Amino acid sequence: MTATSLSRTGSLGERLATIVARLFHINRKLPILLIYLYLRVGPILTNFVYSFYNSSVANPRANFAGLDNYIALFGDRLFIISLRNTTLFAISLTVFSVSIALLLAVLLSGKFRLGGAYEAIYFLPVITPMVAVAVVWKWIYDPTYGLLNFFLSWFGIKPVAWLVYPDTAFWAIVWKLIGYNMLIFLVGIRDIPETYFEAAKIDGAGSGQIFRFITLPLLRPILVFVTVISTINAYNVFTQIFVMTSGPQGAPGNAVRTLVFDIYENAFRYFKTGYAASEAVMLFLIVLALTLVQFGVTRQRDANG
């Protein structure tokens, strides 16, 4: 009896101590949580609410529009063009930037002279501000004085108005992403125990087999992470489009129109904030769905061994 009571008392004391400790932890985390909710979750939820209104910046007393904005989206030529452009761009960019980055990471993972310098060079574009990068690319693409046309002229190629054509304007982003992806892959490869590679070599495996049967399977979580991040980045492409299409020599709006650019134009140029909010919701749902699919596929593969 006494022993049981003591045990219970002790247990209650411990429980109370744990409650106090946990409440202390919650309180400690609370300011960060509140800031996060206020700055990140709040605007997202507000955006959801706005998407059901015919609101504009100039006229905040908006009318409730129900699903009208969403219905209008599917009849909007520019939204469909933006969706198509963004999707094509996202697929191409993800495939291209992930495969090149993986290749570079494998090459740089070995021990050789100036390896660190190469890593720094490839990573340098990541820390360069996007606006500066876009402006530099605009100069490179300049039809009259641009470096690209100048080099091509050595081979007798006539000047090309690169920024007027969509494909070239889009590709200026790719090399910027490669450095980031490469670094993540490099960390992943270096995290694989050296003994695996040594054992494979002893068994007579070649470089290709080592990559296929050791490096790639062990990099799978990182591959998913990089693919998800690249897809999200590709769907959010805006800055370089905005910078490179401005001015009289810029690319045509529709040819390089992306979802975020369309959202920006509707919200901050035509001031149709309700409509732009519904586009933002669509973008959110697309990125969410793609991310879930990517995670789902990987989990299934892992489960299947």
Added chain:
Amino acid sequence: MKRVERVALSAIALLLVASMILSACAPAPAPAPAQQPAAAAATKAPEAAKPAAPSDKPVTLSLWGGFPEMEPFYKHVAEAYTKEHPNVKIEILTHPLREFEQKLSATIPSDTAADIIEISMYANQKFIEADLIPELPANVKAFMEEKGRYSDFLQSNNTYKGKKYGLPLFVGRTALFWNKDMFKEAGLSAPPKTQQEMADFAKKLAKADAAGTLTRAGHSLRLSGQGSGVAEKWWFILWPLGGTIVKDAGNGKYCAGYNNDAGKQALKFYVDAVHVDKYDSHALKHDAEAFELGLAAMLLRESWVIGDIAKKAPNLNYDTAPVPSAAQWGRITNPVNLYVTRAAKNPEVAWDFAQFMMKPEHMNWLLENVGWLPARGDIDLSAVLAKIPQFKAFVMSDPNYKEFGYPVIAPFDEIMTKLAERLVTAYLDKSLANNPDGIAKTIEAAANETNEILKKAGLYAECK
């Protein structure tokens, strides 16, 4: 324990979410008490003329503009005004136009904009319609309406539902820039007078290298780029042909004004220039920069280019001429006005400063040093014109030389931007060369889009 933590966290999150949803659904807040008198004044009838602030009362005025090249002018007049009124301090801030328009969208509804803003009526229209911009006070209205001071076009451009908004400061007006050396080299002695001549001259003035690559445009047309500029430049060609972007259908309603022969001819003019006569190319530099670099022989542009040439290409041998005519003769005129906002704590001082800017000596300074044309029509500019004769084509008047400009309707920027995007695509499309059906279809599709935008804004009516 985990349950306690989960419950606590869920409660906090739910509370926050609920408060955010509620705040999002709540109507917009009423103006702060301190701002209410100013806001109320906006909707009341304008009061009679008030004297400027007493000289002993310290006043700080803020002025925002969307044309960075105007900053020296504002500083110049602010200095002169402060000399006369030492108690008034004036703070000036200018931004590139598009960023400025966005800044106004955030600050005008919240009454946090500057005391004085400089903007076109068409860009300000959405705020005027939402009753966020005060009309002119009686004394400023009287100043504006004085006979001969502002043209009928400027008077009507600044009127909405019978009320006057904004005091016109300067205008963007188009003329033809032509390079005298290039004309001489091509055996041409005078600028073109008609649109047909302009195209013929451009063919003669264009230059290509041995490989056939265009190295100099006969006429630098706006072929690409973001925003509404492409459509505005197309309008320069469209209007003389008898078309326009939106046509007044009466009773405040409009329809697309280019789904006609003029629209088709204007598009053909551009397509021919690039794909048939090849006197302009996407692979060349464009606009004022091209003209200044000697990469273009002709350019239709506003008077600010004169100031730009003086800075960047002072040795360029060029002149200006009126816009060549076709079925009609005319030039675009875009007024840029000054408005005093609801946020102004001393609106009478703000208007006094705005009127001070309009003094003839300041308007002459503006023309000579910045290059924008004074909006006032009753000022003697002869001294500046004698010094810089290229301004003459911009200020010349002739009863047959008409003025056209942006209609004062809120969705006009959307109409122009969406039309511009279609035009850019059309200019790239080689299949439109010698293809009247293709041109007609392109024009019709664009006009349908324009009409749709007007319908959504409740501004559409079929034109007769």
